[in-house]
Amino acid sequence: MKLRRVIYLGGAVLIILVVFTFDVIRKSVALEVGGLSTIRDVVILGAFVLVYLFLESRASSRSQTPIRTLGSVMVATLIMVVFGIGLATMGASNFDSKNDILIPIDYATIFVASLAGVTFGTFAVVTFRSLRDLVMFKRKKATRRNLLSFIAFTIAASGSTLWLNPLEENLVTTLLLALAVIGAIVNSFRLSWIVYLTKREKIFSLIYAFFLLIGFIVLDFLISQNVAINQALLYHSYPVKGFVSMVCLFGSTYFGMAFISTLFHLPTAEAFDRKTSEISSLHNLGRLVTQVFDFSELVDTVTSMTLQVCEARSSWLEIIHHDERNSAGPAQDSAGRPYAVQIASKQNISQEEIERVLSLRERTLRDTVVEGRKTIVIDDVAHNVHFRHVRKEKIPIGSMVIAPLVSHNVVMGILYATKSVEYGFFKDDVDVISAFADQATIAIENSRLIKKSIERERLMRELVLAQEMQRRLLPQVLPHMPGLQIDALSTPAFEVGGDYYDIVQLDDHRLGIVVGDVSGKGVSAAFYMSQVKGIFQAISKMYPSPREFMIHANDALLTSIDKRSFVSLIYAVIDSASGILILSRAGHCPMLHVSGETVRFIRPSGMGMGLRGGDLFAGALEETSLQLALGDVCIFYTDGITEARRGEEEFGYDRLLLAAQQSRTGSASMVKDHILDTVRSFTDHEASHDDLTVVVVKWLGHGTTTKNTN
Amino acid sequence: MARTWDNHEEYELTSLEDAFMSEFKIAQRETNNVHVLELKGYLDAHTAPKLEEAFQNLLQSERYKIVVNCKDLSYISSAGLGVFMAFIEDVRKKQGDIKLTNMSPKVYNVFDLLGFPLIYEIFNNESDAVKKFFEKAR
Numbered sequence: 001m002k003l004r005r006v007i008y009l010g011g012a013v014l015i016i017l018v019v020f021t022f023d024v025i026r027k028s029v030a031l032e033v034g035g036l037s038t039i040r041d042v043v044i045l046g047a048f049v050l051v052y053l054f055l056e057s058r059a060s061s062r063s064q065t066p067i068r069t070l071g072s073v074m075v076a077t078l079i080m081v082v083f084g085i086g087l088a089t090m091g092a093s094n095f096d097s098k099n100d101i102l103i104p105i106d107y108a109t110i111f112v113a114s115l116a117g118v119t120f121g122t123f124a125v126v127t128f129r130s131l132r133d134l135v136m137f138k139r140k141k142a143t144r145r146n147l148l149s150f151i152a153f154t155i156a157a158s159g160s161t162l163w164l165n166p167l168e169e170n171l172v173t174t175l176l177l178a179l180a181v182i183g184a185i186v187n188s189f190r191l192s193w194i195v196y197l198t199k200r201e202k203i204f205s206l207i208y209a210f211f212l213l214i215g216f217i218v219l220d221f222l223i224s225q226n227v228a229i230n231q232a233l234l235y236h237s238y239p240v241k242g243f244v245s246m247v248c249l250f251g252s253t254y255f256g257m258a259f260i261s262t263l264f265h266l267p268t269a270e271a272f273d274r275k276t277s278e279i280s281s282l283h284n285l286g287r288l289v290t291q292v293f294d295f296s297e298l299v300d301t302v303t304s305m306t307l308q309v310c311e312a313r314s315s316w317l318e319i320i321h322h323d324e325r326n327s328a329g330p331a332q333d334s335a336g337r338p339y340a341v342q343i344a345s346k347q348n349i350s351q352e353e354i355e356r357v358l359s360l361r362e363r364t365l366r367d368t369v370v371e372g373r374k375t376i377v378i379d380d381v382a383h384n385v386h387f388r389h390v391r392k393e394k395i396p397i398g399s400m401v402i403a404p405l406v407s408h409n410v411v412m413g414i415l416y417a418t419k420s421v422e423y424g425f426f427k428d429d430v431d432v433i434s435a436f437a438d439q440a441t442i443a444i445e446n447s448r449l450i451k452k453s454i455e456r457e458r459l460m461r462e463l464v465l466a467q468e469m470q471r472r473l474l475p476q477v478l479p480h481m482p483g484l485q486i487d488a489l490s491t492p493a494f495e496v497g498g499d500y501y502d503i504v505q506l507d508d509h510r511l512g513i514v515v516g517d518v519s520g521k522g523v524s525a526a527f528y529m530s531q532v533k534g535i536f537q538a539i540s541k542m543y544p545s546p547r548e549f550m551i552h553a554n555d556a557l558l559t560s561i562d563k564r565s566f567v568s569l570i571y572a573v574i575d576s577a578s579g580i581l582i583l584s585r586a587g588h589c590p591m592l593h594v595s596g597e598t599v600r601f602i603r604p605s606g607m608g609m610g611l612r613g614g615d616l617f618a619g620a621l622e623e624t625s626l627q628l629a630l631g632d633v634c635i636f637y638t639d640g641i642t643e644a645r646r647g648e649e650e651f652g653y654d655r656l657l658l659a660a661q662q663s664r665t666g667s668a669s670m671v672k673d674h675i676l677d678t679v680r681s682f683t684d685h686e687a688s689h690d691d692l693t694v695v696v697v698k699w700l701g702h703g704t705t706t707k708n709t710n
Numbered sequence: 711m712a713r714t715w716d717n718h719e720e721y722e723l724t725s726l727e728d729a730f731m732s733e734f735k736i737a738q739r740e741t742n743n744v745h746v747l748e749l750k751g752y753l754d755a756h757t758a759p760k761l762e763e764a765f766q767n768l769l770q771s772e773r774y775k776i777v778v779n780c781k782d783l784s785y786i787s788s789a790g791l792g793v794f795m796a797f798i799e800d801v802r803k804k805q806g807d808i809k810l811t812n813m814s815p816k817v818y819n820v821f822d823l824l825g826f827p828l829i830y831e832i833f834n835n836e837s838d839a840v841k842k843f844f845e846k847a848r
Contacts, residue, residue, distance in 0.1 A: 519788030521755055563799065564792035568824060587824035607825020611795060620828050639788075648784075650816075690787075 008054035015047035016118055023110045027103075041162050044117070044237040052125050066134060066193035067201045070208040070258075073130045077215035077251070080123050084222040087116060087229055095231050102235045109232075116229060117236025124240075124247040131187075131247070131254055138192040146190070150183030154246045158239035177246070184250035188257040198276075199269035202262055209259035216252035223248060274309065278432050281305040285439045295447050299345035302415065302440040307347050309436075310429045312417040313396070316346035316354060317440065319413045320370060339370065344413070357395055357418075365402070370411045375403040375434050380422045398422040401430055403437040407445050415440060463495040463523075470496050470526055473533050479505045483576040483700050485668035486511075489676065490693040497691035498525025499638050500532050504540050509577040512540050515636040515695055516569040517588065519608075524565070525691075531560065532567055546571040546584035547623035554586065554609045554617050566610035570636055572697075579628035579699050584621060587611075589642060592635035592656065593626065594664045594671075599657050602626065630701040633664055633671055640692030644679045651682050668698040733757070736764050744775045744840045750782035753790035761790065765797045774806020777839045781812040786820055798829065807831070809839040 019040060064072075090112075094105040104110045135147050157176035197205055222229050223245050233241035265272075285305060299317050306315040321340040343354060358366065369376055378384050378400040398421040405413035415437045419425065425433075470492070478486050490499050498518030506512050514536055518528040535556045543549040549571060557567060568588035574581045583591060587608030590601035604622035611617070628634070637656070644651040655678065663674035672694050679692070734757035737748040745768055753761060768776060778794075780786075798808055811833040813821065821827065833839040 517788070519792050521789070564796035566788070566792065566795065566824070568788075589823065605825070607828055611825070612829060616828060620825050643785075643787075 005054055005057050008050045008057065012047045012050040012054065015043055015050070016114065019044055019047075020110070020114045023104075023114065024107060027107065027110060038162050041237050041239055044121075045158075045239055048121050048125055048240065048243075051122055052129070055125065055129060064133065066137060067197065067204055067208070069130045069133055070205060070212070073127055073251075074208045074212050074215070076123060076126055077212055077219070080120070081215050081218050083119060084219060084226075084229060087112070087232070088222055088226045090228070095235060102231055104235065113232040113235045116232040117240055120223075120233060120244045121237075121240045124244040127251055128247050131250060134193060134254070134258075135187050135190040137190075138196075143190055146183065146186050150180060150187050150250070153177075153180035153183050154243060156180075157246065158242040161238040161242055173242075177242070180246050181249060184246070184253050187250070188254040191258055191261045194258065194261050194265050195272070197262075197265075197269075199266075199273050202266055202269045206259065206262045206266065209255045209262055212255035213252060213259050216248050216255060219248045220245070220252055274311075274428075278309050278428075281309050282432075282435060282439065285436065285443070295444070295451075296345065298443050298447060299440070300347075302436055302443070303345045303347045306415065306417050306433060306436055309432055310401075310417055310425065311419075312424075313420045314347055314349035314353075315415070315417045316349055317344050317413060317415050318342065319344045319444075320411055322410060322412075341366070349418075353395060357397060366414065369402055369404045369414055373404050373406045373409070373411055375401065375430060375437070377401050377425055377430055379425070381418075382422070396420045399424040401425050401433050403430075403433045405437050405441040405444065407441050412441065413437075413444065466523070466526065467492070467495045470529070473530055474501065475503055479503055479511065481505065481509070481511050481576045483579075484511060484574065485698040485700060486513075486696070487667075487669040487672045488693075488695040489672060490691070492526075492691045493640070494522050496523055496526035497521060498529050499640065499691035499693040500529045501636070501693050501695050502533060502536055503695075504537070506541060506544055506573065509575055510544070511574050511576065511697075512544075512546075512571065513574065513636060513695060513697060514540070514569060514571045515588065515638065515693060516567055517638045517640075517691070517693075518567050519565050521691070528561065528565060528567060531557070532569070544573060545623065546573055546582055547621055550584050550586050550606070550609070550621055551618050555613060557610045558613045561610040566608040568608045572634065572636070574628075574634075574697060574699070576699070579630075579632075579701065581626040581628055581634065583624045583626065586617075586621065589637055589639055592637070592660050594633040594635070594660050595629050596631075596664075597661075599661045599664070601653065601657075628699040630699065631665075632699050633660065633668070634697045634699075635660055635671065635675070636693075636695040636697075637675075638691060638693040640690040641675070641679055641694060643690055644683050644692070646683050651679055655682065668696040671698070672696040734760060736760060738764065741840060742844070744777055744843050745773045746777045746779055746836060746840075748779045748781065752785045753783060753793075754785065754787040755789035758787075758789045758793050761793045762796065765793065769797065769800060772804075774801050774804040775843050776801065776806065776808045777836060778808060778810050779812050779836050780810060780814070780817055783814070783817055786817055791820070791824060791826065794826075794830065807843070809833060809842060811836045811839045 022040060094109055095102040096105065104113065132147060136143060153176055157173055157180050160170060160173045160176055194202065194205060223233065223241070224230065230241075233244065285301065299319075303315040303317050306312060319342045321342060343351065346354065349357075365376070381397050381400055397418045399419050401417045403415045403417075404411045405415065415433060417425070417429075417433055474490055475488070478488065486503065488501055488503070490501055491497075492499065498521060500514070500516040500518070502514050504512045516529070516532055518525040518532065532553075535553045539552055539556070540549055543552055550569065553569070561567070566587070569586040570583070570588035570591060571586075572581055572583045572591065583602060583604060585591070585604050585606045587606060590603035593600055593602050602624060604624040606621040607617060609617075635656075641656060642651055642653055656675065659675045659678040660671065663671045666674070675694055675696075676692075734749070734751040734753055737750070739746045739748070747761075747764055749761070751757070765776075768774075794808060794810075801808055809831045810821070812835060813832065818832070821830075821832065826832075831839070831842065833842070
């Protein structure tokens with residue numbers, strides 16, 4: 001890339017030098033070979049093509065704004081004007097004209113002519129490129145065609161002079177020049193870039209265009225009317241002179257048009273600026289809607305954009321908090337239910353000022369917006385009924401827009417904008433404020449949803465944690481005891497549940513087995529469950545009699561349990577040596593005893609724990625003693641088993657009894673698995689709606705080696 | 711809560727039915743100053759608040775003689791049982807009572823397992839329960 005540029009520039013310089021040398025030789029030797037001057041002209045054109053290519057390869061690295069292009073052309077033009085005038089006043093070029101051929105008088109003339117040719121030519125190339133950029137700005141289909149036609153005519157006109165002597169005229173050339181002029185005028189209407197300038201840029205553009213117009217007119221005049229420059233250029237290269245004069249002509253028409261056009265665009269510049277900033281603000285706000293997590297940043301952006309776009313004096317945003325219970329429908333507002341107002345963001349106004357502005361009568365105005373859900377415009381605050389106090393307070397507010405943020409037919413906030421002048425808000429201001437309010441609604445809604453889902457996620461994590469904690473409250477490893485086989489399973493219906501079972505080794509041959517169910521479900525049940533666990537662990541070893549244990553556990557529980565909650569518990573103490581089982585039941589499902597062919601529920605009397613204390617509970621509580629036979633199975637469970645449902649039908653006690661009977665010869669785990677499988681196939685694997693627990697104990701008798709399964 | 715006793719029953723029914731078109735319903739009657747709640751369907755953790763509201767309304771209007779007819783009650787969970795426990799003390803303090811009647815064997819079994827017959831009087835039919843209030847009054 002770099003090498004190519006060196007070649008371009010080096011080539012151009014070399015050609016210029018060669019041509020200059022050729023001119024000097026031609027002068028001294030009076031060389032006159034036919035066609036040689038044509039070749040010379042072609043070579044010079046080639047030099048400028050190289051200059052063009054050089055510039056082209058340079059400019060690709062950065063893009064110019066129209067106003068910058070204009071500025072740089074102006075600087076170049078002014079330099080050229082100074083240069084041209086200098087050249088004209090020096091009058092250094094002296095030629096003899098003979099048979100339409102210019103003959104320089106001295107070597108200095110040749111040098112001046114070469115200098116003028118190269119400078120004007122390069123200037124023309126630079127200007128041409130800039131003009132091309134301006135014309136092609138926001139191009140349309142015809143733009144390129146028009147420009148190319150102009151270039152074609154210009155080149156053709158220049159080219160047609162290749163075979164002419166410097167002072168010759170030709171009809172074809174004149175015709176082509178005329179077409180090129182028309183092309184220049186047509187292309188001068190391509191001024192789309194002016195529209196997109198900001199007001200400030202338009203003022204600059206106006207000044208630039210004015211100087212450019214003057215500059216090009218001067219240049220046009222110098223090239224065509226000043227003998228010295230005219231002849232110098234003609235001598236150097238007729239085609240280049242044609243190109244230069246055409247570009248200068250194009251320059252003057254184009255910048256003339258640009259000057260006029262900018263002048264006409266100036267009055268609407270402000271409106272255009274505003275529209276542009278409205279669009280970009282809405283765009284930004286739209287983007288913000290999907291991005292912003294920070295609520296305060298969001299509302300601040302809304303108010304500051306309102307300020308900016310409408311050139312408002314102050315702006316603020318209020319969030320309306322409806323009473324939670326009333327948020328369901330819009331009817332509540334008209335019923336005059338209270339709502340809380342929170343100023344979420346304010347610009348250029350203090351809390352006190354807002355309160356003063358909105359004091360007293362405005363209360364009804366805010367109500368009007370909340371109820372009517374429509375934007376309100378107050379053109380003359382001082383003479384509005386709601387604001388009679390404002391003038392007295394000397395708050396400089398002339399006009400005001402109040403736009404509601406409506407979501408699901410409920411006003412969730414209000415956006416205010418004020419101006420110090422009366423009638424300050426036009427229709428498009430109101431439209432844009434309403435649009436902001438709409439965008440803000442979406443954004444606020446969004447940010448609330450995000451907040452909600454984050455909160456939900458947090459709760460879910462907490463619940464998973466609670467589940468893990470609760471799982472640890474259940475026995476992690478079932479105790480080993482010779483002569484006994486034990487297996488158990490407990491699954492909560494939700495993340496956490498109220499089912500509880502525990503097994504403690506009371507001494508070397510006795511095991512305490514407890515199964516319980518806390519009323520209700522979910523988190524509250526889980527709390528009581530952990531409390532029961534604590535009580536059981538604390539006092540089960542102190543009171544080896546199940547009945548005693550129950551009475552004391554009930555006393556402990558009564559002090560803390562809510563009166564609508566209770567715990568059902570069944571507690572059995574099994575002596576692995578003697579096979580004696582002592583059972584007490586506090587409102588819990590009866591134990592299922594499988595002994596050979598006989599299967600029966602053992603149901604000593606007793607009421608739920610936490611219902612009543614003292615004598616009523618103790619009086620109702622029985623203790624049953626049972627001698628187990630070898631291979632007897634005892635099944636403890638919660639109502640999740642018996643109340644497992646398929647549609648309206650419950651699993652019930654009979655099916656449990658049957659399942660126990662079917663599997664009685666198997667190990668404790670087989671019995672447990674069979675019961676659970678039966679329940680699951682009964683419910684058709686529907687998600688159970690209750691916690692579910694089974695504990696199975698099988699007595700294998702004295703000294704039997706046991707294989708406990710967990 | 712500003713409403714008169716005259717339209718109380720009507721209000722109660724509509725509000726409860728509107729609130730939850732689910733599997734649990736409460737109808738309310740009054741005979742000789744004894745208030746009868748007829749329960750229908752499934753009384754579990756989801757529907758328990760309805761029964762709770764019904765009890766609350768009775769207590770707020772100082773009606774303490776309550777009979778709960780469980781004729782059409784097909785299921786009661788522990789949360790449902792808890793509702794009865796929540797109000798029984800307050801009611802009895804005011805010399806009233808909550809008596810239960812017409813339970814299906816299955817529902818009775820749930821009450822019985824937990825020892826509720828020790829706390830509540832349970833009758834086979836509603837008139838016996840209503841009569842019991844007047845025996846006491848005499």
